[in-house]
Amino acid sequence: MFNTFKDRRPALTPLEQLVMDFVWSHPNCTAESCREGLAGQRALKDSTIRTILRHLEEKGYLTHFIDGRTYVYKASATPRNVAAQAVAQLVDRFCGGSVEELIVGLVDSQVLEAKQLLRLAARIAARKEKKG
Template sequence: MGGSRGGASGLSPAQAEIMEIVWDRGEVSASEVREVLSATRPVARNTVRTLLERMEEKGWLRHREEGRTFLYSAAQPRRATIGQKVREVVDTVCGGSAEALVAALLDDRGLSAGELMRIREMLAQARATRAKKGGS
């Protein structure tokens, strides 16, 4: 299953939820994260601190100290988790086939004219990049 791919390792569901809080707020303390999470379920202070420390070790967060308080901010863009989730879907739901994922999107959801145009531009860019690298 998913391990480290290049930069940061994957996130657990709880860590992904914390990343959403960090991205939305920009910078947070452990107590602020706990406050947000506690709105939906009880969360121990030590659990939040442990999650934040592990996320920093994985390269998702960085911190600065303000007095005795650690303030955490994102070290990875929100887009990084999208890539992780897509890889998980391709690997687990689509049998490793990106083509199957695209076919499912087209069959089940369809594309607007604008989406289709932007996807064509992305494909053209990918083709040009591959050609520069000497790929087929």
């Protein structure tokens, strides 16, 4: 069975993912800087950005501090951690919690190639040596 995360957060919507990508690449951003930064990809109203930022904070992805009267946001989760949680949710949902089933499916559908499997095996072996 998959080793589930103790601090599992609700999944990100595509729009929340877009905002998180911006926050990860622009630490300590404001709602305004986020809106302006995303304008080239998606035109969003200020109220929409503020709502998304509030939801992300409620879900545990962001924290904020106040500078004067401005909320300044920063990520409380790393991209790698969020990706790992998303994979955990996929494994639970589609593979009955079995990482082995996921990997076998990736191999059978030729998503993973032999070279990638060898690299993964080497990383797993190195981690085992490091732990024990």
